[in-house]
Amino acid sequence: MLSVGLSIVSLARFQFAMTTVFHFFFVPFSIGMGCLVAVMETIYAVKKDKVYLDMAKFWGKIFLLSFAVGIVTGIIQEFQFGMNWSEYSRFMGDVFGAPLAIEALLAFFIESVFIGIWMFTWDRFKPGVHAFMIWMTSIGTMLSAIWILAANSFMQHPTGFKINGSTGRIQLTNFGDVIGNPQLWRVFPHVILAAILTAGVVIAGMSAWGLLRKKKGENLFFKKSLRFGLWVSMIFAILSAAAGDFQTQQIIKDQPMKFAATEGIYKTTKDPAPWTVVESIDANGHKASHQVDIPAALSILAYHKASGSVKGMNAINTEMHNKYDKKFGKDMNYYVPPKTMFWSFRVMTGIDALIMLVALFGLIWSRKNKYTIENKKWFLVVLGLCIWVPFIGNSAGWFITEFGRYPWIVYGLFTIAQAVSPTSTVASLLFSNIIYFCLFTLLGGVMVWYCRKTLHHGPYYEEKDSIENVDPFAKEAFEK
Amino acid sequence: MTLSILWFLIIGLLFAIFLFLEGFDFGVGMATRLIAHNLDEREALMSSIGPHWDGNETWLVTAGGAMFASLPLWYASLFSGYYYVLLLVLVGLILRGVSFEFTKHAETKTGKNIWLWAFFIGSVLPPFLLCMMLLSMVQGIPMNANGDAFPKFFDVVNWLSLVGGVAGVLLSLVHGLNFIRLRLDGPLRDRARDLNKIVYPILFAGEVVFAILVFFQTDFFTKRFTSSLLITVLIVVFSLLGYYGVLKNKEGWSFAGSGLSLSMVIVLLFNGLFPRVMIATNPAHSILIKTAANSHYTLTIMTIVACILVPIILIYFIWSYTLFTKRINPKDNTVKY
Numbered sequence: 001m002l003s004v005g006l007s008i009v010s011l012a013r014f015q016f017a018m019t020t021v022f023h024f025f026f027v028p029f030s031i032g033m034g035c036l037v038a039v040m041e042t043i044y045a046v047k048k049d050k051v052y053l054d055m056a057k058f059w060g061k062i063f064l065l066s067f068a069v070g071i072v073t074g075i076i077q078e079f080q081f082g083m084n085w086s087e088y089s090r091f092m093g094d095v096f097g098a099p100l101a102i103e104a105l106l107a108f109f110i111e112s113v114f115i116g117i118w119m120f121t122w123d124r125f126k127p128g129v130h131a132f133m134i135w136m137t138s139i140g141t142m143l144s145a146i147w148i149l150a151a152n153s154f155m156q157h158p159t160g161f162k163i164n165g166s167t168g169r170i171q172l173t174n175f176g177d178v179i180g181n182p183q184l185w186r187v188f189p190h191v192i193l194a195a196i197l198t199a200g201v202v203i204a205g206m207s208a209w210g211l212l213r214k215k216k217g218e219n220l221f222f223k224k225s226l227r228f229g230l231w232v233s234m235i236f237a238i239l240s241a242a243a244g245d246f247q248t249q250q251i252i253k254d255q256p257m258k259f260a261a262t263e264g265i266y267k268t269t270k271d272p273a274p275w276t277v278v279e280s281i282d283a284n285g286h287k288a289s290h291q292v293d294i295p296a297a298l299s300i301l302a303y304h305k306a307s308g309s310v311k312g313m314n315a316i317n318t319e320m321h322n323k324y325d326k327k328f329g330k331d332m333n334y335y336v337p338p339k340t341m342f343w344s345f346r347v348m349t350g351i352d353a354l355i356m357l358v359a360l361f362g363l364i365w366s367r368k369n370k371y372t373i374e375n376k377k378w379f380l381v382v383l384g385l386c387i388w389v390p391f392i393g394n395s396a397g398w399f400i401t402e403f404g405r406y407p408w409i410v411y412g413l414f415t416i417a418q419a420v421s422p423t424s425t426v427a428s429l430l431f432s433n434i435i436y437f438c439l440f441t442l443l444g445g446v447m448v449w450y451c452r453k454t455l456h457h458g459p460y461y462e463e464k465d466s467i468e469n470v471d472p473f474a475k476e477a478f479e480k
Numbered sequence: 481m482t483l484s485i486l487w488f489l490i491i492g493l494l495f496a497i498f499l500f501l502e503g504f505d506f507g508v509g510m511a512t513r514l515i516a517h518n519l520d521e522r523e524a525l526m527s528s529i530g531p532h533w534d535g536n537e538t539w540l541v542t543a544g545g546a547m548f549a550s551l552p553l554w555y556a557s558l559f560s561g562y563y564y565v566l567l568l569v570l571v572g573l574i575l576r577g578v579s580f581e582f583t584k585h586a587e588t589k590t591g592k593n594i595w596l597w598a599f600f601i602g603s604v605l606p607p608f609l610l611c612m613m614l615l616s617m618v619q620g621i622p623m624n625a626n627g628d629a630f631p632k633f634f635d636v637v638n639w640l641s642l643v644g645g646v647a648g649v650l651l652s653l654v655h656g657l658n659f660i661r662l663r664l665d666g667p668l669r670d671r672a673r674d675l676n677k678i679v680y681p682i683l684f685a686g687e688v689v690f691a692i693l694v695f696f697q698t699d700f701f702t703k704r705f706t707s708s709l710l711i712t713v714l715i716v717v718f719s720l721l722g723y724y725g726v727l728k729n730k731e732g733w734s735f736a737g738s739g740l741s742l743s744m745v746i747v748l749l750f751n752g753l754f755p756r757v758m759i760a761t762n763p764a765h766s767i768l769i770k771t772a773a774n775s776h777y778t779l780t781i782m783t784i785v786a787c788i789l790v791p792i793i794l795i796y797f798i799w800s801y802t803l804f805t806k807r808i809n810p811k812d813n814t815v816k817y
Contacts, residue, residue: 072573171775
């Protein structure tokens with residue numbers, strides 16, 4: 001669990017958790033939204049149906065708000081490795097630096113330059129050319145995900161390196177192995193698909209609120225957006241579940257402790273393994289009770305067949321002690337936080353299932369010939385509330401990935417406790433934590449508030465030319 | 481020349497480009513409180529860098545990334561040592577980064593003003609603090625054998641670092657005003673010139689004080705007398721070129737002059753640092769390029785990547801600037817988001 005004691009390591013961990021979780025509210029949303037806006041604008045360029053232009057413009061506004069907060073919170077991440085985790089930076093520099101630098105050169109420049117062009121050239125280019133700009137931005141955001149996930153995948157499952165005998169630091173020996181890390185190509189689809197899912201759910205949910213308001217002239221816009229958002233939610237909820245399964249296959253091999261914890265298994269299961277829906281976990285006693293099991297289901301989930309047992313945390317803990325005690329000592333605790341893992345997994349998958357269900361009913365009730373969704377106000381409210389749900393799911397997913405790496409920062413090589421800056425003090429970390437917390441509250445609140453405002457104004461709102469220059473006696477006023 | 485030295489130069493180049501580009505962004509931000517008289521003018525100023533600021537800031541992100549990627553021991557020591565300074569830089573960059581979108585969405589006068597103030601503060605803090613940090617670093621700070629830096633308050637805040645910070649702000653300001661003279665029309669263009677006529681003389685005084693303090697507080701002139709002197713002279717010469725441009729209405733010249741002045745500050749610092757990256761009060765603990773560097777293999781990969789990508793980046797980066805050449809006039813409302 002998140003223990004917020006006043007130790008340097010826990011404060012630094014708390015800061016990393018807080019800044020990345022906040023950053024990752026906006027990252028998947030921006031990645032998904034950028035892609036969907038690009039799709040909308042492309043449909044407009046092809047079909048010349050003006051409602052798609054309105055959609056690209058309106059949802060583009062929401063995209064830009066999220067993108068802005070996403071970038072500024074991203075800079076914190078880059079600085080944070082040096083500020084709070086300087087020992088980690090020294091240890092990992094040879095491997096981590098290259099993906100990070102390539103991310104900047106390849107991805108950040110594309111997205112930052114082309115988003116600037118896209119924002120300011122709506123009436124300068126033909127629709128197809130203008131859509132190209134947002135496609136470049138979207139590609140930039142996705143490329144950026146590859147490189148940062150390459151670094152993260154190395155931390156989960158190091159490949160293509162050796163430990164330098166004289167410095168004790170990691171040395172890259174095969175860059176191809178870092179890029180070809182099986183973890184990377186299994187986590188990347190999951191992240192991107194979930195990102196598009198997030199944007200789809202937000203579009204559907206905001207459109208539901210838009211329909212509820214029943215403002216004149218907006219009905220067609222929100223109807224189209226709703227259908228669009230629902231289809232995206234449905235398709236990508238299924239795809240990201242499949243991608244999650246694909247990723248799990250790798251985790252079982254590379255990080256059995258992580259997998260056992262997400263399923264709350266202390267004792268190695270029987271064969272075939274039952275899937276525990278809920279249970280009560282005694283983290284200190286290393287045992288679980290009150291399980292509600294579905295027979296053989298875990299074997300099917302884990303191995304895609306009705307046989308095979310899953311190793312429990314107690315056995316894995318012993319194995320890890322045998323493997324690492326020589327280097328890291330006997331006092332290490334290799335148990336990952338079991339409750340966080342177990343429940344995060346259930347929250348994440350539950351949310352995915354919920355979205356599938358809601359999207360399915362939404363699609364059924366918004367068919368062309370049987371369009372009844374607007375009479376079901378309760379359902380539109382449910383859809384509207386679902387806006388928040390994928391964000392919780394995204395965080396839960398990362399909780400599993402990151403807490404599941406405990407006690408390592410680089411799996412099997414370097415512990416979290418070793419990685420903290422020797423210069424850090426409780427005071428400096430407390431101070432920066434408070435500053436970030438206040439800033440994030442402000443940014444998050446304002447961003448949501450302005451999104452709400454944008455929705456409230458609707459897609460056909462004309463901004464007043466100016467707030468100050470409404471001077472009836474000005475010379476220009478007479479000339480008009 | 482080894483690859484680690486090449487990357488030391490590349491990092492310097494990235495910082496120099498960053499200051500050249502983001503320098504005028506910062507200056508434009510400062511100008512919103514100095515030459516603009518109402519909301520429309522402030523927003524017009526803001527929109528003049530609207531399409532560019534994010535791309536410009538990416539040079540800083542890339543410089544930081546390149547530092548981590550090629551000389552990680554430098555990155556680790558610098559970033560962990562100057563904790564509070566960088567925290568405040570981040571606060572400034574964050575406020576500034578969101579202010580563009582938030583100003584656009586704010587509907588009341590107060591709302592817009594709050595974010596325009598955030599824009600202003602976010603435009604003053606980062607150049608001041610970054611220059612202060614760099615000028616503090618080159619004077620030598622307490623470090624241990626592991627490379628951890630423990631600068632005390634007066635190691636960070638002293639005469640040279642303060643003058644350096646102020647010089648960074650003033651240079652950014654004149655650079656921003658020169659940019660405004662290129663991109664805007666109407667009274668703002670004239671007021672930028674009027675203000676520049678006042679700021680430049682102060683800047684010259686500042687540069688002289690700066691040069692004297694660098695002479696006494698760093699080992700630049702004892703280690704590399706000729707090159708340090710030459711670069712210091714160039715800083716002043718480029719500033720003079722900028723001033724000449726202001727007086728003679730040659731807007732392109734003044735913009736190039738102020739930008740190069742800013743970049744030369746980085747050249748001076750990197751020239752003085754070489755072959756070290758961190759200077760410790762106990763010279764045995766200073767970090768050298770060769771000890772801070774990554775393995776030859778990693779540096780080779782990065783050199784190849786940079787050789788392929790940087791030319792492509794430059795092409796579309798410069799192209800994006802050619803798209804926005806029409807002058808902005810706050811009265812026409814030519815700028816629409």
